[in-house]
Amino acid sequence: TYLRLSTRSIEQPKRELTPALTDEIIQGAYWHKKPANNSALAIVYIGVIAPEAKQAFEQLLEEMPDAGLLAVTSADKLYSDWQKAKAARQKGDKSARAHIENLLAVLANNAGLVTVVDGYPTTLTWLGGVLGHRVEGLGVNSFGQSGDSIDLYKHYRIDADAILDACASSCLNLIRNR
Secondary structure: OOOOOOOOOOOOOOOOOHHHHHHHHOOOOEEOOOOOOOOOOOOOOHHHHHHHHHEEEEEHHOOOOOEEEEOHHHHHHHHHHHHHHHHHHHOOOOEEEEEEEEHHHHEEEEEEEEOOOOOHHHHOOOOOOOOOOOOEEEEOOOOOOOOOHHHHHHHHOHHHHHHHHHHHHHHHHHHHHO
């Protein structure tokens, strides 16, 4: 069972739906803002948490203009595609690559991913296993609270401030591990 904390309407981003973008959306993820090559950090979000992720990202850009913002449209499709690509490589197809591998390849090998979801964090934390990136996973580990989304997101540490805190933690870990 997959539980989510909230349901709300959010405004869709203004964008031109090119055939390439449409394909990426259908495959399960796209760069809302593609990072610079070898960037050290990306925020990865799914679903209704988009406004908080975008708010944190806009603030993050002041300090890290090369960071990326990855929108996940289907964690299930991404994971299934990754598993198929891994199985194909194990059977000898060295050219098999999953969509998520291609997306994350632009990041530095030691980059951090800050994942945020209004559900269980492992919905996205597995992304760290794709190319070995470090993960700061934000999500909801217990349910039962009631309130408005602002209070609940703050309580569960999935608001913009918590996302920025996770970004700072990821950067500190990068510095410590150099």
